[in-house]
Amino acid sequence: MQLLNQQRIALSMFFFLSGFNFSSWASRIPTIKSALDLNEAELGTILLTMPVSSLIGLPLSGWLVAKLETRIPLTIAFLINAVCLSLIGLATTPLTLIIALFLFSLSMRIFNISVNTQAITLQKRYIRKINGAFHGLWSTGGIVGVGFTTLLISLDITIVPHLVSVSVLTVLAGLFSYRYLLRNDKSVTGNKLAFGKPDPYILYLGMLVFFAAVCEGGMFDWSGIYFEQVVQEDIFTAGYLIFMSFMALSRFISDKIIDKLGMANMYILSASLIFSGIALSILFPSFWPAMVGFSLVGFGCAAVIPMTYTLAGASKKYSPGLAISLIATFGIVGMLIGPPLIGYLAHLFSLKLSFVTFALAGIMLIPVSRAFFRMERIETES
CATH class of the missing domain: 1.20.1250.20 (MFS general substrate transporter like domains)
Structure with a gap:
């Protein structure tokens, strides 16, 4: 020990x-x-x-x-x-x-x-x-x-x-x-990448990481600007700091919450918090509602990637290292797409409306995670 x-x-x-x-x-x-x-x-x-x-x-x-x-x-x-x-x-x-x-x-x-x-x-x-x-x-x-x-x-x-x-x-x-x-x-097995039909196990987990990365990457880059331009706060770093702080807090307690709720329910909770937090920040773009909203988003985003990486370690086809490497590709694409997408939408419409992207990405965690656990249950029973 x-x-x-x-x-x-x-x-x-x-x-x-x-x-x-x-x-x-x-x-x-x-x-x-x-x-x-x-x-x-x-x-x-x-x-x-x-x-x-x-x-x-x-x-x-x-x-x-x-x-x-x-x-x-x-x-x-x-x-x-x-x-x-x-x-x-x-x-x-x-x-x-x-x-x-x-x-x-x-x-x-x-x-x-x-x-x-x-x-x-x-x-x-x-x-x-x-x-x-x-x-x-x-x-x-x-x-x-x-x-x-x-x-x-x-x-x-x-x-x-x-x-x-x-x-x-x-x-x-x-x-x-x-x-x-x-x-x-x-690892002595699962180190070779198999080309051909995508492995559904990796594909579903990759999609979960992708949507989480869109939220995380976008919030990292745009939370301060949202507070400056939409909330119109001089101390614009408040949004970034509250988001990061609640991400850290959630990650320290998420393991215990997962033990209580299970991973399937944790994805639903995470999605609900992200959607609710973004909705609150958009509908009531003033200091305290936005602070509470960004806190909920940080809390909701935090558990998704570490939880998904943990599931990756149980892949029957790939070693943990290769599985994480494959899934991380989806995360990088999400980080690459998310921030500039918000910029383009903000230019076309407004920064406030562009944040709907995060709400949609967050809510997508529900159908994707449900599909993943349904697939896993069918494989276990067969």
């Missing part, structure tokens, strides 16, 4: 630091935009580097977790990601920024597949569910990263010492935690 706890603590450290790293970069985007004198179109084009790099990294990450113990690509990718964070801060031209972001996103994708594969393997050795808490720590690391960045900006600390210090801290913590990671978890 002591070894299991050490492995859980080490893995928790990697989840937390990954969230901390990502938010450290994301919260400095305005600084980078100003430093390189980029307009919105130029910045948007540069940011497309990340989902493109992630897509390239998916087959590579699936191959690595199939060939090696997950702790090896996990740690190497994490260390490269930390170094790339410094390279982002040191970038002085759009080209060097694109290169830094490409490597940052590529290493982050390999790390994410590896760390989630290890989390699912460790989950199988615990009686109670723990996977949601890992993702809660990622969100918590993100919140701490935003707070740390805000503090440094208030102290007039520039981007280079900020991101370099975060890199050094995470490299040291990663090297220390590596020794306690799960060993000998290389």
